[in-house]
Amino acid sequence: MVAVDTATATELLSRPVSSEDETMRRLAHVLSRSLAAEGISDALIDTLEDVLGDRPGPAPADPSRKLDGLLIRLGLPLPRRPQLLKAAPPLSKEEAARITDRFRRATTPLMHVVPHRAAMYPTDELRRLLALRDERPSPDQALSYLRRYALAIVALLDLMGDDE
Template sequence: MAAVDDVTAAELLSWPVGVEGELERRIAHLLCHSLADEGISDDLIDTLDEVLSDRPGPAAPGRKIDALLLRWGLPVSRRPPEVEPLTAEDAARIIDRFRRATRQLTQVVAHRVAVYPTEELRLLLALRDEQPSPAQALSYLRRYALAILAVLDLMGDDA
C-alpha cells in the first residue's frame, strides 16, 4: 500500500466525480454483498461447528493413576477424546447440507475472489461426489467441512 501525503490527498478529494465515477461506485456497492446475502446462512456455520467439534460420548471411567497424578500435582496422561458415533440420519442430513453449500459456493466464489481458487474447488467437488462408508462418515464430513471453510476463508465477508 502506498502512503499519500495530505496535499496529494486533498487534491484527489477535490476532483469532481463524473457520471462514470458515480456509476462505478454504484456497481461496486452492488457487488459487495455479505456472505449472508449470497445464501451462506448461519445454518451452514452451525453445521460446520457440529461436525468439527468433539462429539462427546459417554464419560470414560476414571483411572486410579489419574487421581494419583493429580494429587501429586503432575499432569494427567493425555488421551484422545472419545467420540460419539455419527448416526446414519445425522450423516445424511449433514452430507445433504454440505452438498447444497457446495452448489452455492461454486456459483458465488468467482465473484468474490481476485484469483479463482481452482485447487480448493477441485477438492470441494471431489468431496461432493465421494460416497463414504458409514464407518468413515465422520472423518469424511470433517474433511468436507475443512474444504468448505477453506473456500469461505478465501471469499471473506464484508458485512
C-alpha cells in the same frame, strides 16, 4: 414523446458513460454479494460448528482418581499422565445423511459466489469441494468425510472474506 429543453439535453449528454465491461463488473460484484448473503445461512454455519466441534465420547472410569485424592491429602504431587484422546462416537446414519445433504446443497451457491469474491480464482479449493460433493463414504467413515467437507467449505469462506 417527451420534449427536452436544451439545458436538460446538454446535461444528459455531458454525463459520463460507463463502458459495458465496467457496468457488467459492477453488476457481477453486487450480485455476488447478494448471492453470498443468501447462500451462506446461519444453519450452514451451525452445521459446520457441529461437525468441526469436539464430539466427546463417554468418559471412562479412571481408577487412579481415588489414588489422586490420597496423594493430595498426603501433600504429594500428582503423577503426570498423558492425555488420552477419546474416539469420537460415530454419527447416526440419519444425522450423517442430513449433514451431507446440507453441505451438498451449499456447494452449488458457493461454486457461483466464491470466484467473484475471492482475490484469485480458487481452482484447487473448488476442485476439492466438487470431489467431496461426489464422494460417497462408507457409514463408518462418515464423520471423517464430513469433517473434510466442512474444512473445504471453511477454506472457501475464508477466501471470500467479510462483507464489510
